[in-house]
Amino acid sequence: MIISKSDITRIEAYLWEIPKSFSPKMRVPARILASETLLDNIMEDRSLVQLVNVASLPGIQGASLVMPDVHEGYGFPIGGVAATVYPEGAISPGGIGYDINCGVRLLTSQQKITDIRDRLESLSKELYAQIPSGMGKGGQIKLSLQEIDEVLHNGAEWAVQKGYGVNDDLAFMESNGRLHNADASMVSEMAKKRGADQLGTIGSGNHFVEVDYVEEVFDETIAKSYGLSKNQVVVLIHTGSRGLGHQVATDYIRQIMAAMPTYDIEVPDRELACVPFNSQEGQNYFKAMGAAANYAWCNREIISWEVRRAWKNIFGPTIEPLKLMYDVAHNIAKIEEHSIEGKRIKVIVHRKGATRAFGPGFGELPEKYRNVGQPVIIPGSMGTCSYVLAGTDKSMQLTFGSCCHGAGRRLSRTAAKKQVNAPVLKEQLKEKGIFVEAGSFKGIAEEAPIAYKDVNRVVETVSDSGIAKKVVKLRPVAVVKG
């Protein structure tokens, strides 16, 4: 399939459409939220072919969508949103991805960057010492199979109950850090074995823990509601459900692929394998996905505990504790109600590399955020910047209440390694005041800023399109990678 620019129509300043008539398999149009420059970048890989394929899913509603940070994935593009009709529409594990509930959280401190500038190098080393990557011997917590079941059932609450978390954090997480549809009995023994020693670990790839400061405030009112102010030091954590989630996705893609003929479903790519949500296989997956999502929330809460410990080790036991600003998933499926062609419809929203971005008035939000909208955390690459935005009503109209999830990769890992001298980059970043601690130079090269799109451009696009409001811009000062 070849898609050229003449196949794409501009329907709003930042919204483009490939009409349903483009392919007989499409059930809805495919839409791209992007500036023209970003659209041209997006067309350099096969993201749009994958977007068109997603438009063929049974029961898909409105349009298949991609955000401006989209890049080619496997089956679904990364940075995509697909909503299927509840309860008989498709659920596709590939539309959530292998890293179930990969997500981001932001912790806030009471310190200003000037207070900690001379401690950054030791802070980065302490964070690296406290937070295992999980690439080798695993994390500090080893769980029995019974304890894993408790984690899968209770999510972040488990960490709080066991003294690895803070009760006040729970109100500041998407779904309060626990999906109630989770069922640990739907998770394989292999997945549980993989998860037994990985709580509190970040993994590798693009996962990280990063210390930033608020460089710029765009909206004082919302920033105040979120507890953010200029020059304030904050911590960003990006990771997911680790090997347990990867195994759940692997297990269910295989099972669902085998079940598709029963429901007379054919898909253009095996990674789009799907079944009706209300089928036995669909329900089993949804329960297992919920369990893996709970593991991820628990994992990020325990990593926060490790960060808080590092903080005390460097700044002393009386330092004001770090508070959770918000925790949001960007690989997940949720049952939500949206307006589609003037009607309120219950849908299964698949977000793969896309962040929920609900506007003001959303009941799940903590009271202090309810009037300003849900925080949306957009990490950039190390050495550039990240953003906090606020969800808007327009995201509910255009993108099923969704926004981008990062800068989006531009270069392959191979190309990045060829172009980047990692030891030199580490020194250059240090000269800029950014201390990087990583498991390998290879990891630094693969995640170098050059490998990513310009996050400023991506954020400008979502902001100008109205699906999220810029609140603050963050500048990194210490980065820890697996």
Add this chain to the structure above:
Amino acid sequence: MNIVYLPHTADIRMGIQGSDLMELFQAGAIGMGNILKEGICEKKARGPIKYKIEIKAVDPTCLLIDFLSEILSTSYVEKAVFCKVKFLKLTHETAIAEIQGVQVEEFDEEIKAVTYHEADVHRTDNGHWETMVIFDI
């Protein structure tokens, strides 16, 4: 046996070729092992950790991906890399094999999954078997 690593925007794309199906599957295991721990399968093909794997699938493509997924999962549980594969049975729908591996202190790369995307086990004009395998990183 031939293994090549090709660019992919976010993940790793690996092309493998074998003179027969058995060699293709072995190439997959070696290629994946070398991603998990760079060069490990070139140094030490055998190891003390042994596992028996049994996979059934609808076609050779699914069989290969499921077979590699099973080796990957075992690698993470055992903290080991499996480079040596001895087949007890290999048809287009069934693979029964003994895998042998060595323990590692740490993996160089974390592979989230072996995906079905772009995988297509087929015979080439010269009678060899080949496919592409995309690893989610």
